[in-house]
Amino acid sequence: MAEYVLGIDIGTTSVKVCIVNTKTSEVAAQHLKDTQSNIPSDTGPGGNKQDVPKIISALNLCVSKLPKQLLQEVSKIGICGQMHGVVFWKNDEEKMAWEVVEKDTSVRYDVCQERVSALYTWQDNRCSPCFLSTLPTPESHLNISTGFGNATIFWMQKHKPGKLEKYNCSGTIADFAVAMLCNLKKPIMSYQNAASWGYFDCCKNTWNKDILESAGFPVHLLSEVKPCGEIAGNLSGSWHSIPQGTPIGVGLGDLQCSVLSTVETPSDAVLNISTSAQISFVVDNYTPNSGPPEVVPLYYWPYFEKKYVAVAASLNGGNSLATFVKTLQQWTMELGFNVPQSKIWEKVIALSSDDSTVSDLQIKPTCLGERHSPDTSASVSNIHVGNLGLGNVFRALCRGLLENLHSMMPKEILHKAQINRIVGNGSGLSRNKVLQMEVQQLYQLPLVFTKGGDAAKGAAMAFIN
Structure with a gap:
């Protein structure tokens, strides 16, 4: 019997899912939906934000459209998404940033909007060159730019510190989806997504925590980082017929995944x-x-x-x-x-x-x-x-x-x-x-x-x- 892997891409304008046969690497089924998630920015034309509940709703819909008999044979889930962007959320002992809604013998995951920020995307331009020049120099071969997660957090720390205080977790939209599906109290990031945020040393595979702390950065928001290809956790419920306990990998960059499936x-x-x-x-x-x-x-x-x-x-x-x-x-x-x-x-x-x-x-x-x-x-x-x-x-x-x-x-x-x-x-x-x-x-x-x-x-x- 063939086994299958579910692949998910949470892109800038759409969500796409596909079921891949592990023996032939052929796509057995797929579905795509535009998210229509852009929302007005709080900084005028320089900002770029997206509505996270709309994105997750599109994800739920896409998966629900796939054949149930194939979903029941999914053995792993891989998730990638738009890089650089950042979403904040709050998890604590009393409540998580998402709800698990039971439906028949399956579940769906819904976002608790009051506990989740907007997604500040890679297209966000709130960090001007003048502002970026005030930030510390990274200990990394990669520079920091506007739209990068840690640059956005620096900006929020200076201009909207009260908003940051509402949350205790952060990640890319792919990291949020992984944390939600695995019901993780603290998110996990891959090297790919961490590097896309800036202030990540790819030689040591660690955040520049000393540099960030010295600059007053809220380092408690940084995620644990794991190698690409490692498992972040397991599916916490039977999701649209995918078996509970299915392993889910750490969130990956959409660019790297696109290259992986393209180069011959x-x-x-x-x-x-x-x-x-x-x-x-x-x-x-x-x-x-x-x-x-x-x-x-x-x-x-x-x-x-x-x-x-x-x-x-x-x-x-x-x-x-x-x-x-x-x-x-x-x-x-x-x-x-x-x-x-x-x-x-x-x-x-x-x-x-x-x-x-x-x-x-x-x-x-x-x-x-x-x-x-x-x-x-x-x-x-x-x-x-x-x-x-x-x-x-x-x-x-x-x-x-x-x-x-x-x-x-x-x-x-x-x-x-x-x-x-x-x-x-x-x-x-x-x-x-x-x-x-x-x-x-x-x-x-x-x-x-x-x-x-x-x-x-x-x-x-x-x-x-």
């Missing part, structure tokens, strides 16, 4: 364009130092089996293109028309797919800045009457998005690492032929799409022995 050979690089954009490849022989970190566009994040993944991670990906499409829709509404965004996407891609739309128009679509250059802004140049067609503009926008990523990880780096093809994933890339053409033009490497590229599948694969 050591000579593969992975290009993901969804909300953001990343290009990455696995490095066998990288040795991190203990700092001080350099401000560089290329990061080395903990991967699996003591390896690292080299990553150029741009904050500007599909979100930049989506902003352009949303702006076009707004303009049409102001002119008295209502054009669905789906029609706009279809039209702009069709108009810009022809080589005749290539022009000297230059667009730098870095509206959100970059972690290594937070003050970077967007710009448009070389404008003249001959390159203002809609096809010209969208083609230049797609090219500018890829040129920005290429500036962070040039083709020479891939050549030196003996990369001979790029494996693409992410809906922002797979649905956009224009981006695909620009990738091959810039990197001069074949772009292929495989059956991988799924972080939920990667989360399951991480726990297949």
